[in-house]
Amino acid sequence: MPETGSGDRLHTDLVLDSNLASVDRGESLAMEAAQLLGFDADTQQDIGIAIRESLVNAVAHGNRYHARKKVRLRIWTSRAALTVEIEDEGRGFEPDAVPDPLEGGNVMKHSGRGLLMIRAYMDDFDYQRAGDSGTRVRLIKRVPQPADG
Amino acid sequence: MSVKLTTRQVGDVTVIDANGRITLGEGSATFRDKIKELAGSGAKKVLVNMAEITYIDSSGIGELVSGFTTVTGAGGSLKLLNLGKRVQDLLQITKLYTVFETFDDEAAAIRSFS
Helix, strand or coil: CCCCCCCCEEEEEEEEECCHHHHHHHHHHHHHHHHHCCCCHHHHHHHHHHHHHHHHHHHHHHCCCCCCCEEEEEEEECCCEEEEEEECCCCCCCHHHCCCCCCHHHHHCCCCCHHHHHHHHCCEEEEEECCCCCEEEEEEEECCCHHHC | CCEEEEEEEECCEEEEEEEEEECCCHHHHHHHHHHHHHHHCCCCEEEEEEEEEEEECHHHHHHHHHHHHHHHHCCCEEEEECCCHHHHHHHHHCCHHHCCCEECCHHHHHHHCC
């Protein structure tokens, strides 16, 4: 259960195959949850991209599209935030070990920008090893409160 | 919907009108194949019209970078036209605004190749 405030409601709890159709499905579900929480259209798309990038990491880099490996997607909603957890069965990765895509020659690399985009579009991002193998990432987007202006 | 790419010639500039989503999978592969095809046929001046691009992910951004590298590596240039706010934001986030020459006006973009 996320610790984002009271009243968290489980919106989605799915075990997905490791393919791009799962990425599309997860992205749609996250955007649907974001819409229910009242995020504006731009922010819904920000959230959708961040979830897409995280799911691609799980499906492609974590599970390497393996037919027997699954991805678990959970989405919670509350008045305070949208929380998404994505867990794969891959060998685990260290986001901090990913080369900085803004550094020198990395800017012109073909890949390596997914985490940058996730961090840019979400308020919080953290990760941990899941069980013996695999990675669980958690992404949070806070709902703007009236006092935020 | 994936991406649909239509090419047209304006003088010696090849304009790619891109429509839809450039994301990992079919969209990014379609874009990559088009750039390879143009580079293979000797196109040196390539302008990508992004006006109808509704969505792009990190894979799509990677294909833009690879396209730029492919065309410039062959002695040509690749420029971008009509970026929506979201693509502009992504170029800022990824520092690629320092790499790509971008335009809001097609005539000006075409003239810039001269």
